[in-house]
Amino acid sequence: MNLMHYWRAMWGIIGRELWRFVTQRERFISALVRPLVWLFVFAAGFRAALGLAITPPYETYILYEVYITPGLIGMIQLFNGMQSSLSMVYDREMGSMRILMVCPLPRWFLLLSKLLAGTGVSILQVYVFLGISWFYDIHAPWQGYLWILPALVLSGLMLGALGLLLSSFIKQLENFAGVMNFVIFPMFFMSTALYPLWKMKESSAFLSQLAQYNPFSQAVEMIRFALYGQFNQQACLYTLVAFVVFMAAAIVGYNPSKGMMVKKGGG
């Protein structure tokens, strides 16, 4: 039981996830099509309807497509986090989760490795999305493409941990539709991904408050600032704390004596 064991196991888990992602071409394409439709269709339609003031990190007037790009990056990671959680529920139902859980390593480490693997996949998707956006004239400073990487790691971990937490509570695959309605959609629409806080405040102060405390908003803002080479400390800390809370709860959820696994019963 040495460090090398941890290292090999972690890369084994990450490698498997990446390989699965590469071989499942439909998953790769659908993961890209979703944000691209929003960018090419939704944003183009909304461009005229929504006027944007100059707010940090932007230093000039921007097109709506430019504004929602960080939100769509967040969307990729949000869906990916939920997709990972869906695959955990599927793996648990199908049994392959057991192979991971019976290996001689601490459960928190296995879950964290699984999370890192999912985050790695989401980062690949984000960079491909950014590459396509470049040809659609959405350009950020070149440093931004580097600065965004640590931000993506943190936001990917936070959203993945949320997915992990949900997967520990979901008993069956069929219940996953509820997650879409009660988690993904409210989280996405009640955030700064599509419209800035001040704009939301104009129509509802209450909604803007909710959006402000939504961890997804904070992750999007962290990504937005990083893409323009700036560090948003508050968003970063908020995302970090949300990650720690979700992860700790997920570890409890997967604990054989305390968590939900026991209550699910068996043969």
Place this chain on the structure above:
Amino acid sequence: MKTLPALAIENLSFSYGGKKALDQLNFSINAGECTVLLGPNGAGKSTLFSLITHLYDSHEGRIQLCGFDIKQQTRLALSKLGVVFQQTTLDMDLSVLQNLYYHTALHGLSRQQANVRIQQELERLNMYERRFEKIRQLNGGHRRRVEIARALLHKPSVLLLDEPTVGLDVPSRLAIVEYVHQLAEEEKLAVLWASHLIDEIYPEDHLIVLHKGQIKAKGTVNDVLDASQSTQIKDAFYSLTQGEQA
């Protein structure tokens, strides 16, 4: 000097909510022994396997693998364990080799060690030449062989098999039964095989008859026959489980 049993279960009980699934189980398996766990559906076989593999945790009783307590020394205990679950746990879209590499990584083996072990185990099961094929392309019997090979890659001392022959045709079933018995004898593996197929039992096997969470009989085949005053295992099983279907 007395050697420790490879698997020891002491006073093990487990409940789902208020419903008792296992009640005061006691048994042990030594190296080189093949023990068949017989029980009808709902007897508690899968629950017992989930406890031995630490997927569930019991507050009552004790499980030790080669002397390591599953609750206190979880990682050491699990490193001694190889498992073939009832459902296929292979990744269908990955090749045989990729599935096995994944397992060796989880057990901390280097790529060099992994290559040697994978070749050894697959060759023993006549599967080495099929290592690049995707699992999806293999039939049920071959998938099971891959799972058995995988369970042995990290050289465990205890092998758990949860109804591994369900859904297989007769030749595949017999081949697997024969192979596992051979492993127990030659590799000195302690095998716990959950089954409800009586023809999978060899005369030299040990038996545990589990019914409604309780052990109704245990020992060699002859011990169980004597305890139930039967001449055939089938009759012994029916009388011990009050006629329930295996």
